[in-house]
Amino acid sequence: MTETEASPTPPRRAKLELLVRRDTDDGFDVREIGSGTAFVRSRPQRVATESYELAEVASRVAGQRSFILKNTATDRFLLLSEPEKFLWEQMDGRTSLQEIATAYVLRYGAFDFDIIPNLMRKLQGAQLLTLTPSSRLRQALARNRRQPVVKAIELGLTALERINISSRNVQRLFTALYRYGGFLLFTRGAVLVCALLAIVGLAAGVKLWREGGDIVAGFGGHAVRAILMVKLLFFLTVAAHQIVHGLALIHYRRRVREFGFTFLHGFVPTFYVDVTDIFMTSRRARVVTAISGAVVHLVLGSLWFVVARSSPLGSFTQAFAAASGMIQWQAFVIALYPFCFIEMDGYHVLADVLGMPTLKQEAMAWVGRLVRGRAPRRFGRHEQVFALYVVLSTISVGLFIAFNIMLVSHARS
Amino acid sequence: MSSSTETLAFLREVRLFKDIAEPELMVLGRSMEERPLKRGQIICREGDPGEEMFVVRRGSIVISKLVTGRVEQVLARIGPGDFFGEMSLFDRSPRSATVQADSEATLLALDREGLRRVTEQSPRAAAAFFHALVLIFIERLRASGDLVAEVTRWGLEATGLDVDAR
Numbered sequence: 366m367t368e369t370e371a372s373p374t375p376p377r378r379a380k381l382e383l384l385v386r387r388d389t390d391d392g393f394d395v396r397e398i399g400s401g402t403a404f405v406r407s408r409p410q411r412v413a414t415e416s417y418e419l420a421e422v423a424s425r426v427a428g429q430r431s432f433i434l435k436n437t438a439t440d441r442f443l444l445l446s447e448p449e450k451f452l453w454e455q456m457d458g459r460t461s462l463q464e465i466a467t468a469y470v471l472r473y474g475a476f477d478f479d480i481i482p483n484l485m486r487k488l489q490g491a492q493l494l495t496l497t498p499s500s501r502l503r504q505a506l507a508r509n510r511r512q513p514v515v516k517a518i519e520l521g522l523t524a525l526e527r528i529n530i531s532s533r534n535v536q537r538l539f540t541a542l543y544r545y546g547g548f549l550l551f552t553r554g555a556v557l558v559c560a561l562l563a564i565v566g567l568a569a570g571v572k573l574w575r576e577g578g579d580i581v582a583g584f585g586g587h588a589v590r591a592i593l594m595v596k597l598l599f600f601l602t603v604a605a606h607q608i609v610h611g612l613a614l615i616h617y618r619r620r621v622r623e624f625g626f627t628f629l630h631g632f633v634p635t636f637y638v639d640v641t642d643i644f645m646t647s648r649r650a651r652v653v654t655a656i657s658g659a660v661v662h663l664v665l666g667s668l669w670f671v672v673a674r675s676s677p678l679g680s681f682t683q684a685f686a687a688a689s690g691m692i693q694w695q696a697f698v699i700a701l702y703p704f705c706f707i708e709m710d711g712y713h714v715l716a717d718v719l720g721m722p723t724l725k726q727e728a729m730a731w732v733g734r735l736v737r738g739r740a741p742r743r744f745g746r747h748e749q750v751f752a753l754y755v756v757l758s759t760i761s762v763g764l765f766i767a768f769n770i771m772l773v774s775h776a777r778s
Numbered sequence: 779m780s781s782s783t784e785t786l787a788f789l790r791e792v793r794l795f796k797d798i799a800e801p802e803l804m805v806l807g808r809s810m811e812e813r814p815l816k817r818g819q820i821i822c823r824e825g826d827p828g829e830e831m832f833v834v835r836r837g838s839i840v841i842s843k844l845v846t847g848r849v850e851q852v853l854a855r856i857g858p859g860d861f862f863g864e865m866s867l868f869d870r871s872p873r874s875a876t877v878q879a880d881s882e883a884t885l886l887a888l889d890r891e892g893l894r895r896v897t898e899q900s901p902r903a904a905a906a907f908f909h910a911l912v913l914i915f916i917e918r919l920r921a922s923g924d925l926v927a928e929v930t931r932w933g934l935e936a937t938g939l940d941v942d943a944r
Contacts, residue, residue, distance in 0.1 A: 379932035382852040384842040392818050393878070395840070395852060400935030407936065485938045 409465075409485060410458030410495045412436070417493060419450070434493065441491040448473060449484050455723065456494065468723055470644040471716065531625020531637075535611070539624075542608070543615040550609065550657065551616045559660055566667020569674040570694070573687050576678065584684045591681070595688045599696065600634070602665055606658040606700075607638040613654035614638075617646050651717055655710040659700035666693030691772070704757035705765070719750065728754045785810070785886070788835055792859050794910045802896060802903035809892030815879040821863075826873045828866025830889045834858055837883025843875045850876065853925070864911065867893065 379400045386393045411417070416438050422431040432445045434453065445453060451472060455465040462481060470476050488494040506522070509515040539547075549555055584591045611621045623639035643654045669690030676683035701711035708725060716724045728751035785807045789795050795803060815821065815837065822828060824844055838857050842850035853875055856862060866873055867890055897904035 379928050379935055381929065381932050383845070384840065384850040384852050386848040386850065390818070391820050391878070393840075393850075400932045403932075403936035404938060407938075482938050489938075 405463040405466075406461050408458050408461050409456040409488075411453060411456045411488070412438075412493050412495065419453075434491075436491050436493050439492050441493075443487055443491050443493070445484075448477075448480060452481060452484055453488070456488075457726075458495075460723070460726070467641060467644060472720060474648075476645075525628040531623055531627070533623045535621050535624045539608075539611045539615050539621045543612050547612040548616065550612060551653075559664055562664055562667040566663075566670045566690070566694075569667075569670035570690060573670060573673055573690075584681065587681075591685055592688065595685065595692060598689060599692050602661060602693065602696075604636040605665075606661045606696075607636045609661050610640050610654055610658040611638045613650075613657045614640055614643055617643065617650040617654070619643050619646060619650075648717060652714050655714045655717075656701065659697050659710050662693045662697035662700065666690045666697060669693060699765075702761065704754065704761045706758045706762065721747075721750065724750070724754060727751060785812075785835075788858075789833075789886075792833055792861075794833070794861055794907065794914065797906035797910060798903045799900075802900040805899055806888070806892075806896050806903075809895055810886040810888050813885040813887055815883040815885065817879055817881050817883075819879045821877040821879065821885070822873045824873055824876045828863060828871075828873045830887045831861060831864040831867045831893075832877075832885040832887050833861045835884040835886050838880040839877060839883060839885075840880045841875050841877050851929075854921075855880065 381398050381400075383396050383398060384393050385396060416436065418435045418437060420433050420435075422433055422444075430447045430450075432447070432450045434443045434445050434450075435441070448469070452465060452469060455468055460468075466476065466481060469480070485494065506515055506519040510519060607624065611624060614621050619642040621638060621640075622642060624637070626634070626636050628634055640654055643651050667690070669686045673683045673686035673690055676686060699705060699707070700709045701714075703709075703711040703715035705712075706725065712725070721727065727747075731748065731751040732755050786800075786804060789803050789807055790800075795806065798806065810833070812835070813821075813832070821832065821839070834856055836858060838855060839860075839862070840852060841854045841856065841862060842852050845851050862877055863873070865871065867888075897907070
């Protein structure tokens, strides 16, 4: 039997052709949506808390835990394994199946391709699951569409969401980039150079800080234009950040599935790279991949500080380089610092190390229950981590705002 | 009125009129009005009253049905030689779908009076016309069945719903 005969063609996935009308005129866009795409983007939602009960079943086998899930409305019972209980807890109507699968891999270090569909079938059979197709923000906007401001926001988000320039055929490009020089970034020499640059950059930055007022004077009357240029230049380096993430994947012999540009959450312009394949390898690889992108900002920031330090005091070049250095270093810190309510590289490393892939969501939900007086009295390890995460993040965001206010007033004075 | 030689040559190629003899086809051609359309122009909206059927002479037309809000399901894309709008012509009911030009297009419109004139003048032409119409209706009915099956399959696949589950 030949290999072709042994592996029959999988059945074709169904597609829907939808016409989405624009609000402004009679124009329209036609979108073809495959059922597979819809499935991974769907957000399964378990029934309301009062409609089910969950209890652990005592087991005589060490290390194995089972749970009984009961639908209190229909009296249907399901036996769940621990991984299935974990998945059940993720099905909150806000998390997509794709994100749930990622969380599963982070928690258990492997992926069972059948577990999610099988569990969903069981849950649907027991009427324990509903499905909501879109985000809560979009649902809230749709409900209040009659208000002109809300309608304008919705229109804006829709327009921005349409902008997605990406390619799924980038593996060859990243492999070539890696082969022709990219591999150097993952050597001990590169780590040493980065460390040296960081020290030199830090020293230059401290000296520049003392000359703050004189440096800002270098912008003259073009401060706004200069800051916009600094921001634009920084934005381009975000592409470099993502490319280095992609190179890290190649370094660990994984696949770069997609690279492109989009609007994050519908309004934050950003480049992105799909690094999900890294979840199939070691934790060390995941950590290196996460950190490597952020190091781009450390290196660029240090170089900018060195340029600023060696430029004439009060010149435009010095002001521009110092501002660029500052924004790059801030980006480095924000990317790696996990306690800021933003799910950046550092947050993913923390979640990975703690084995709590939905740390932020769980912590916020716990605080919400605490505020409403519904949190359980137990204050175990998980609750301690939640509390620490929220407290540190709140303090950090406050300090970050204070630092930027101080930066502006320091420059003004 | 569109009675040019080009129109006649075009009508001869249209499946709906393929068995109509040339003299009757000329009468038909004279009864049809040419409608140029810009890209994106809406010919009729779902729910509008309808008095005419249209044959696409040039360009591409998209037929869609409202699903929710600004989202419509594309039922069909049709091109030169295809026709639409015949249901309202016969049963006087509101338009069942929205029809819009997907590119610059030209339509030939046939109203109830024009159709009556042709069928009265030549019962043989009328028989040929209605026979072709029935055959095309059967094809469309089969296609609708396929579309319903495809949409159902899409729903099952997109939700992971297992209908065998008890």
